Amino acid sequence: IERAEQEGKDFRRDFSLQIAVTAGEMLTAASRNRLEEDYGILVRQFLATADVGGIAYECGEKNGMHFADYRVIEVVDPETGKQLGPGQVGEVVVTLLENPVYPLIRFGTGDLSYYEEEPCPCGRTSPRLMKLVGRVDQVTKVRGMFIHPSQVEEVIAAFPEIQTAQAVVKREQDRDKLTFCAVLAEPASQEGLASTLQERIRAVLKLRADVTFVSENDLQEVEKRILDLRKWD
Missing domain, CATH: 3.30.300.30 (ANL, C-terminal domain)
Structure with missing residues (x-):
């Protein structure tokens, strides 16, 4: 977007980008607001890793990321591995048994987050990771x-x-x-x-x-x- 503007283009007029899915790092409220309000782009956040694939995804309510299906997702104490409850910040770990040759047991993503269990207004009842708050090595x-x-x-x-x-x-x-x-x-x-x-x-x-x-x-x-x-x- 910045490169296009440097070249004198009007992003809303000259491009047809309508939806952006962000992953890889924390999405700040300021970044979301800028993309949505200044450029008219619908922004959704997604959590994934190369080993696991999709872990959690954001719905239209923009109120946390729903746990993906066919994965066991936990938030644990980074030091002890003890499972934490709703609202408690810890490391997101994932168990994935789809591949019998390469199963993943409590795979540590290194991402810090917390989850809530209340049903989402969108109708889904899965737990939601509310936001990413940092990395384990920064704790x-x-x-x-x-x-x-x-x-x-x-x-x-x-x-x-x-x-x-x-x-x-x-x-x-x-x-x-x-x-x-x-x-x-x-x-x-x-x-x-x-x-x-x-x-x-x-x-x-x-x-x-x-x-x-x-x-x-x-x-x-x-x-x-x-x-x-x-x-x-």
Whole structure:
């Protein structure tokens, strides 16, 4: 689309693309809105891997991805493999027995998601993966709770005055310490913002955290939303 616009074309007028199926990475609300509202493209999300094929698909309600048929789909604790219940974030694993030569037993996709079991307004009654929230290799466990980069981004999204932020995990006196390091887009009142930010962090991450305001140069490995500095002897 961007290439077409650079060449002076009107995408709506010059192309007949009406439906787009996205897969391979998380579909953000901003990306969906841009495609649907600016270009008139109907967007549907699909979860698949090369080994398994289709895992889950989105219907017209755009309210999660329905489990595909003929597969056993679970959401499990990435560390223990224990099956998790509705609303709990874990790794999506798939069992596929269609091929007797190459069966897949609890194949780990590496994708983090959670599911709900309520029937969809479309009429289907299968469970739905509500959204992809990250990858297993991006997960950090703090005080028994898993946190992932998309949660940090969710916190930031509620504060336009915050340019970027990083959750830093340290180990002090045999306890995990979580500090939310925020970079302000421009000078602002930090006192009131800090307390509001702490409330938002607790609501999204389900953890208490200290808040500190820093410059972008103070952040280590700035590309990481979560920086784990714990050392285990």
